[in-house]
Amino acid sequence: MTRTGAHRPYPAASQPPGVSSHSSRSADGPFRRLRFALSLSALGLWLAVPALTAMAAALTRDEDAATRAQAVGGVLALMLLPAVLLAPVGAALAARADRRLMLLIADVLRLVVIVTVPLLDLLPWTLAAAFLVACLNLLWTPTARVSLPAMVAHDDLRPGARRWATRAIFGPALFAAPLFAVLALVADGTLGRGSRADLALYVTAAVFLASAAAVAMIREIPAEPPHPVPAPLKSLFQGPGTAAARGLGLAVAAASVTAGAVVAVARVHTGELGGGDAGYGSVLAGLAFGLAFGLFLGPRALVPFSRRRLNGLAVIAAALALVVIALVQNLVVVVFVTGFLGVFAGAAWSTGTAAAREGTADAEAPEDSRPAAYLRAVVLVTAVVAFAAVPLIAGVVGSHRIELGGAVYDVDGSGAAMLAAAVVALLLGAVAYRRLDDRRGIPLGPDLRAALHGEIYTPPEQAAAAAQQQPVRRERGVFIAFEGGEGAGKTTQARLAAIWLRDHGYDVVTTHEPGATKIGMRLRAMLLDRDTTGLSDRAESLLYAADRADHVANVIKPAIERGVIVVSDRYVDSSLAYQGFGRQQAVEDIARVNAWATGGLVPDLTVLLEVPPQTGLGRLSAPADRIESESQEFHERVRAGFRALAEADPDRYLILDASRPQGELSREIQYRIREILPDPVPAGTEDATSTFPVIRDF
Numbered sequence: 001m002t003r004t005g006a007h008r009p010y011p012a013a014s015q016p017p018g019v020s021s022h023s024s025r026s027a028d029g030p031f032r033r034l035r036f037a038l039s040l041s042a043l044g045l046w047l048a049v050p051a052l053t054a055m056a057a058a059l060t061r062d063e064d065a066a067t068r069a070q071a072v073g074g075v076l077a078l079m080l081l082p083a084v085l086l087a088p089v090g091a092a093l094a095a096r097a098d099r100r101l102m103l104l105i106a107d108v109l110r111l112v113v114i115v116t117v118p119l120l121d122l123l124p125w126t127l128a129a130a131f132l133v134a135c136l137n138l139l140w141t142p143t144a145r146v147s148l149p150a151m152v153a154h155d156d157l158r159p160g161a162r163r164w165a166t167r168a169i170f171g172p173a174l175f176a177a178p179l180f181a182v183l184a185l186v187a188d189g190t191l192g193r194g195s196r197a198d199l200a201l202y203v204t205a206a207v208f209l210a211s212a213a214a215v216a217m218i219r220e221i222p223a224e225p226p227h228p229v230p231a232p233l234k235s236l237f238q239g240p241g242t243a244a245a246r247g248l249g250l251a252v253a254a255a256s257v258t259a260g261a262v263v264a265v266a267r268v269h270t271g272e273l274g275g276g277d278a279g280y281g282s283v284l285a286g287l288a289f290g291l292a293f294g295l296f297l298g299p300r301a302l303v304p305f306s307r308r309r310l311n312g313l314a315v316i317a318a319a320l321a322l323v324v325i326a327l328v329q330n331l332v333v334v335v336f337v338t339g340f341l342g343v344f345a346g347a348a349w350s351t352g353t354a355a356a357r358e359g360t361a362d363a364e365a366p367e368d369s370r371p372a373a374y375l376r377a378v379v380l381v382t383a384v385v386a387f388a389a390v391p392l393i394a395g396v397v398g399s400h401r402i403e404l405g406g407a408v409y410d411v412d413g414s415g416a417a418m419l420a421a422a423v424v425a426l427l428l429g430a431v432a433y434r435r436l437d438d439r440r441g442i443p444l445g446p447d448l449r450a451a452l453h454g455e456i457y458t459p460p461e462q463a464a465a466a467a468q469q470q471p472v473r474r475e476r477g478v479f480i481a482f483e484g485g486e487g488a489g490k491t492t493q494a495r496l497a498a499i500w501l502r503d504h505g506y507d508v509v510t511t512h513e514p515g516a517t518k519i520g521m522r523l524r525a526m527l528l529d530r531d532t533t534g535l536s537d538r539a540e541s542l543l544y545a546a547d548r549a550d551h552v553a554n555v556i557k558p559a560i561e562r563g564v565i566v567v568s569d570r571y572v573d574s575s576l577a578y579q580g581f582g583r584q585q586a587v588e589d590i591a592r593v594n595a596w597a598t599g600g601l602v603p604d605l606t607v608l609l610e611v612p613p614q615t616g617l618g619r620l621s622a623p624a625d626r627i628e629s630e631s632q633e634f635h636e637r638v639r640a641g642f643r644a645l646a647e648a649d650p651d652r653y654l655i656l657d658a659s660r661p662q663g664e665l666s667r668e669i670q671y672r673i674r675e676i677l678p679d680p681v682p683a684g685t686e687d688a689t690s691t692f693p694v695i696r697d698f
Helices: 022-059 065-085 087-096 099-120 123-150 155-170 173-190 198-216 232-238 243-272 276-297 307-327 331-358 370-397 413-436 444-452 460-468 490-503 518-528 537-561 572-582 587-598 613-618 632-648 662-676 685-689
Strands: 400-404 407-411 478-484 508-512 565-569 605-610 653-657
Touching: 022 065, 022 099, 022 123, 022 155, 022 173, 022 198, 022 243, 022 276, 065 087, 065 123, 065 232, 065 243, 065 370, 065 413, 087 123, 099 123, 099 198, 123 155, 155 613, 173 198, 173 276, 232 370, 243 276, 243 307, 243 331, 243 370, 243 413, 276 331, 307 331, 307 413, 331 370, 370 413, 478 490, 478 537, 478 572, 490 508, 490 565, 490 605, 490 662, 508 537, 518 537, 537 565, 537 572, 537 587, 572 587, 572 632, 605 632, 605 662, 613 632, 632 653, 653 662
Parallel strands: 478 565, 478 605, 508 565, 605 653
Antiparallel strands: 400 407
16 A cells, blocks of 8 residues: 655656656657647548538538528538447447558548548538548547557556547647638638638648658557447436436536537628638637637636536526627627637536536546446537537528617527527526536525635525534544545645644644554554565455554544544555455455454545556555555456445545546545534633644654
């Protein structure tokens, strides 16, 4: 187990390969070349979206607005439909092929399909090309996800490589829309009316060609286990698994409706506002940058404020922004407000997935958990429906001129369709907010103002009642245990929690297992020393129980009886996870032994920090001890054991994804601890000691 008190900084292995790890420099060149190739290919992937939709609009330029809207919406729906219907099939095919060959094939075939669109100049082929490109994207994306991690030699470098793969796939989306807008301006000034949409398609094809050439320069991409891709429709029909995720599904569906409605009719709407393809690219750029900022801002904004409340408010704000976009007939305002809509929609997604993750112990791959897969499926299906329905509504409504009160109003179908989508999103957002609100009875305005000042709002009547209550000496203290696998950050968070409690005037005892007592130190040396060989699994379990019995009798129980707060780095759950699940012994037997050893003492709160074993072990800076040196399979079983224990007693556990920033984790821990805290200064303390409550460390 982790040596308590040992300094565990994040190693250089978490940096991008080649930055600070000498051992990875031999693979630095191929890694960077592949990252560049994937970024180019992703740029082509994202640039193909506005290029193909602009081509569909150009091919229907002589038709009415309804036909143009439906053509553009058809392209968008066909580009997303394979992700809904064929995602697992594409991932399975990609897993069986050579990684380098699959990347080359995907780039070359997308190049060929894109080039044929302006050459044939036919709407049916444009629609078919959109579908084919989307199918090829299903082969390219899972291959790209695993190719970069496969290029690094050491397991502890792969988490950083996976992050770079995600950036390479999604980062170019921020540049694709502005590039399209620039290409549209160039085409408007140099090409004829019938060829303006061709330039973006040819540039997209050139990007795919450059990507294929870059991949061809890489000699080999090692094999890497494929990343599982859940079937969206299956996840949707299976349901979210939790009531909270069901409410979050409504929220992310509403956010998807707002963003999808804008994209679905943006080309037609900007044309009616006189913006053309350049205006269309500007709207998409505003949405892309807004989404990126919202995804970043969501977990960090108004930290003391409830994430569930913030999720519902973000959805409602996105719907109101869509109302403004639908009603205002000014392109500059539309682009500006679309950026804000993206911020709100991105914040709704990031807070929604964070809230869904709170309900599951699976922190290694939250995208594969049932609630997260359900939310992704909701977004995909909702977007497809929006791409199909919003242009259809726009076509049915059409353009009208209304005289009202002596004024003349021009009502176009695209604006009316976005307004209808905004109403739907508002209704969904209101229902989601009502279901998700975890601070009912607390007024929203004061709650927001308090969060802006970094505080949690307490109603005046509650504060007055608390002030009038006479402090009563607490007969029993509070017991908080921190649990998790190796390198999860238990020691750091336990220390920060103790400091925070002391700053608020509490008498705190910080301790750890094993080795908190003199007897425990000797047991710890036997248990963790790598030179200890031949120790049977049962003997190990009994030695941990012996250490814990002495720990409870001499440290924890006396402190609790004095009414102080005990913060312990590990407790009984570690034995159940390590010696029970990890060593594959009978968990019930270990639980009975430890219940007898501790006298049945159970923590008031157990904070479980979840981190993938591979990542956690990579954080360790000191030489591995006897437990840390166990196999990857052992640590996976330990992680699964902690998860099972948390799911069996959810009221006692606070489950956190330890890969998140340290400050975010500390704030969530503090928020939960507040619920179980006694009055900081027991009655009579100063009379008895004439001092502030004593702070002790063991």
